[in-house]
Amino acid sequence: MAPGSTPATTPVLQAHDIHKSYGRHPVLRGADLTVAPGQLVAVVGENGAGKSTLLKILAGTLTADRGEVVLSGTLGYCPQDPVLNASLTVEQHLRYFAAAHRLPDLDRGRELVQLLGYEQYGKSLVGELSGGTRQKLNLTLALLHDPAVLLLDEPYQGFDWETYLRFWDLVDDLRGRGKAVVVITHLVFEQDRFDLLADLTDGSLTPRTTAGREQHVSA
Template identity: 85%
Template sequence: MARGSTPVQEPVLQALDVHKSYGRHRVLRGADLTVAPGRLVAVVGENGAGKSTLLKILAGTLPVDSGEVTLSGTLGHCPQDPVLNASLTVEQHLRYFAAARRLPDLGRGRELVELLGYERYLASVAGELSGGTRQKLNLTLALLHDPDVLLLDEPYQGFDWETYLRFWDLVDDLRARGKAVVIITHLVFEQNRFDLLADLTDGRLTPRAASREEQHVGN
């Protein structure tokens, strides 16, 4: 390697030539995505473009018709609709998810709750929470085990301005620690925050010019 050159990082998440159809409706037609550690990526598409299908495939909850998805490390998945038990408190959610992940304590969970600013709801049941607070809990549970890759589907829906800013502080911390974050969204307000923006159109991903360091996305 030449002196002063930047080492090439191996991707932590990669999708190659991914195809997915529902009956005769072809949703993904050879989508490619490569994400390196410490990178923030936005996949942008209109409603019906296949964003949710792509997210489920990246998360490993939906099989591909053809193509390949590889993941190096651990995964956190935050769907758009929180998967919570309405009768359990915030604290109980943290304890159950920590037990499922075999975490030694709730240190990371309490840190995230404080960072996102909803400590006063620890004893509240999920069914009584506002949509924004439910989304905070949803995000906390996805990050509880400190995953290497975080997949987010419209993550800041329902957030007030203060929470929106706290969210980006959290994302900056994740990136600084080498975590990869992929946001699936229909609209990007602050493009300069991202290392890569890719438009999902006609079942393929096409990169836009990025203001940060560029990554590879095929089409």
Template identity: 75%
Template sequence: MTTEHFTEPEPALRAQGLHKAYGKHKVLRGADLNVLPGQLVAVVGENGAGKSTLLKALAGTLPVDRGEIELAGALGYCPQDPVLNGNLTVEQHLRFFAAAHRLTNLGRGHQLVSSLGYEQYRTARAGELSGGTRQKLNLTLALLHDPDVLLLDEPYQGFDWETYLRFWDLVDDLRARGKAVVIITHLVFEQDRFDALADLTDGRLTPRSASKEDSNAGA
């Protein structure tokens, strides 16, 4: 008789003891976060709690005062405010970002545009798009290179209901393919969609359960 030993996979994202202050205002006070491959985690907090600061730190666009961040694989980052060139079309954005990531074709980008339902705007300039469609492009660019770790800051802001559902279909596909996904939000309407939730309060992350029972209790 043999005994099999199962070891937990290494985190795709590991953050330990993150501290960040703006002058005397301490935003992060030792925040810790581990996300496994194929895991979907929500970071929840009130407006002004430091959620975007945390995500920028995890993405490497904002240096922390103290702490360590480790990533396994490629990173995709979707900030809350789209960083787009209003004079470029959707297709030109795809080509520009594909070149930046050294992708040989736009197959992935066109698939994402179709999945999010905005094919008719491929030749439209970003400056002419509605806020919701700009956010679709923002998300598409973050996913274009099929990253291993995806950081999303209020990703469905401005989405209509159909696009909101399409978004979750995309997330389900990412999880099934072993991607680690972190979603920043101030409200969680469907807690059972997540594998784990963490409250950002007083600059620290506190894990809490993500279950249908919890979601129903808060309804």
């Protein structure tokens, strides 16, 4: 290392040469991604491009045919379709997930509920909630254990404008505390919010040129 140089930040998430096919249909063909602490990343692609497949592989819920994923620290995963129990209340979900993560209390969960603006639904059954409120709970549960990396699949789905703004306030707080956030989406409305934009096309990730400079998908 040259005198006066700064050591490179150790990535919290690295994916290398990820391949995945369904039958004879290849979806991912060597996708690479490196995410640093405090970084906000968008993976952008059309429907059917393989975005959710990539996110499931990053989250460890789907096995790649080839390639490697290395995670440093804890992971939070928020799928596009909330995995919730319609017969349980919001509060019961918080308690069950807190117990699963062996958390001493519900302080973080209640803080997130308040930040996302749905504290009035604590005793409501999930089956009675709107799609947007279920998505808020889905996000809360993914963040309950304060993970180092948060993976989000189309997180804006069902959010009204106020919730959309609250969401970005939450993301800014996470980044300020060194948490990495990866957003999978088919459309990016505000590109300047992101540190890295990568297009998923033909099964691989390509850095997008923004603000006159090229961004790098991996080191």
